[in-house]
Amino acid sequence: MSILSASGPLNLPENSVNNDIVCKVLVYxxxxxxxxxxxxxxxxxxxxxxxxxxxxLVRILNxxxxxxxxxxxxxxxxxxxxxxxxIDVHKNRPELPIFLRRESLHHMEDYPKELQKIFxxxxxxxxxxxxxxxTDTFLFTRHYPNEFVxxxxxxxxxxxxxxFKNMLITVxxxxxxxxxxxxxELFSLMPLESxxxxxxxxxxxxxxxxxxxxxxxxxxxxxIEPNFRHVNSVFGELSNMIWGAFKNLYGxxxxxxxxxxxxxxxxxxxxxxxxxxxxxxxxxxxxxLSDQDGTLQPIVIYQKFIFxxxxxxxxFAESQKKVEALVSTGELELF
Numbered sequence: 001m002s003i004l005s006a007s008g009p010l011n012l013p014e015n016s017v018n019n020d021i022v023c024k025v026l027v028y029x030x031x032x033x034x035x036x037x038x039x040x041x042x043x044x045x046x047x048x049x050x051x052x053x054x055x056x057l058v059r060i061l062n063x064x065x066x067x068x069x070x071x072x073x074x075x076x077x078x079x080x081x082x083x084x085x086x087i088d089v090h091k092n093r094p095e096l097p098i099f100l101r102r103e104s105l106h107h108m109e110d111y112p113k114e115l116q117k118i119f120x121x122x123x124x125x126x127x128x129x130x131x132x133x134x135t136d137t138f139l140f141t142r143h144y145p146n147e148f149v150x151x152x153x154x155x156x157x158x159x160x161x162x163x164f165k166n167m168l169i170t171v172x173x174x175x176x177x178x179x180x181x182x183x184x185e186l187f188s189l190m191p192l193e194s195x196x197x198x199x200x201x202x203x204x205x206x207x208x209x210x211x212x213x214x215x216x217x218x219x220x221x222x223x224i225e226p227n228f229r230h231v232n233s234v235f236g237e238l239s240n241m242i243w244g245a246f247k248n249l250y251g252x253x254x255x256x257x258x259x260x261x262x263x264x265x266x267x268x269x270x271x272x273x274x275x276x277x278x279x280x281x282x283x284x285x286x287x288x289l290s291d292q293d294g295t296l297q298p299i300v301i302y303q304k305f306i307f308x309x310x311x312x313x314x315x316f317a318e319s320q321k322k323v324e325a326l327v328s329t330g331e332l333e334l335f
Contacts, residue, residue: 022048023135023139023177023281025049025069026065026069026071028052028053028071028082029051029072029101030076038128041132046140048175054076054082057072058088061092066181067093067177067179068096068139068176068178068281069096069120069135070098071101073100086100087118095178095179097134099123099134099135101122101123103125104124120137121134139281141280143313144176145313152246156303165217166291167292168289169287171286175284178279178281180276182274183205183206183300186204186206186210186231188235188239189201189202189265190242192305194246196311196312197250197311197312198307199306199307200265200306202303203301204301205235206299209299210231210299213299214230216291218296219234263276263278263309276308278308282305288300
């Protein structure tokens with residue numbers, strides 16, 4: 001994995017994607033030797049870097065790109081301080097950790113304490129070793145089992161294929177995000193729950209492109225006069241199919257009689273912002289549906305899993321072992 005341009009796509013054929021979870025980060029770095037070191041670090045750390053210029057960093061952040069963090073240098077190529085730029089980044093996306101490359105000092109005590117708080121940590125050109133601990137602490141703070149990622153991706157693809165006809169589907173490698181941005185005008189929200197997790201699945205897309213596909217009769221609907229309500233129907237049915245697959249795979253915990261923890265979901269449409277009351281990273285899958293005839297604009301669907309209410313992957317691992325044990329004894333066999 002290498003540092004890419006901010007606009008560079010990362011779409012891969014569906015059958016070439018593995019289940020290694022990556023994290024996307026923005027990188028503002030003018031020193032080519034440091035860029036080379038970061039590329040090597042990213043390759044071994046499941047990070048995908050997008051190189052940005054100083055003059056477009058904040059604009060990229062305002063474009064609602066899904067991200068996990070930002071790498072920034074203390075000074076620009078002319079020796080001017082980037083502190084003001086770092087403050088702007090923090091103001092625009094306070095949920096994103098900022099990793100600062102210092103020029104020489106091995107501490108941040110020369111910065112006022114209030115400014116120190118906007119940085120997740122720092123590293124030096126001559127010593128990138130702190131980055132491993134910093135990225136583990138601020139980016140990869142939640143473990144998503146590979147089996148879970150594979151199963152939910154597979155079932156989601158089946159549901160998408162059932163909802164859209166004659167569309168070529170590509171999907172990015174699964175990745176985690178720290179931000180809370182909303183993509184497009186359309187999103188559905190479904191609660192998910194099992195004995196080991198509780199939270200939500202969110203699907204996001206753009207209304208216009210989905211409506212065009214409905215008009216072209218490439219969905220399960222064939223309305224006489226398609227409108228936004230039919231777009232809602234397609235997304236509602238897609239959400240229901242994925243929810244049903246989740247329930248079949250992992251069951252349902254049931255409500256029970258005890259008091260359950262709830263948190264408010266805050267949505268600010270003007271800012272394209274949604275918060276589920278948690279700072280834990282969200283699992284994200286991005287699907288691109290392209291018209292095989294080449295006449296329609298692609299549909300991009302973002303799928304996010306936010307287990308903000310309960311998450312116990314060790315119980316998931318235990319349930320997987322139980323199934324494997326039943327298979328090995330012959331009580332269950334693969335279909």
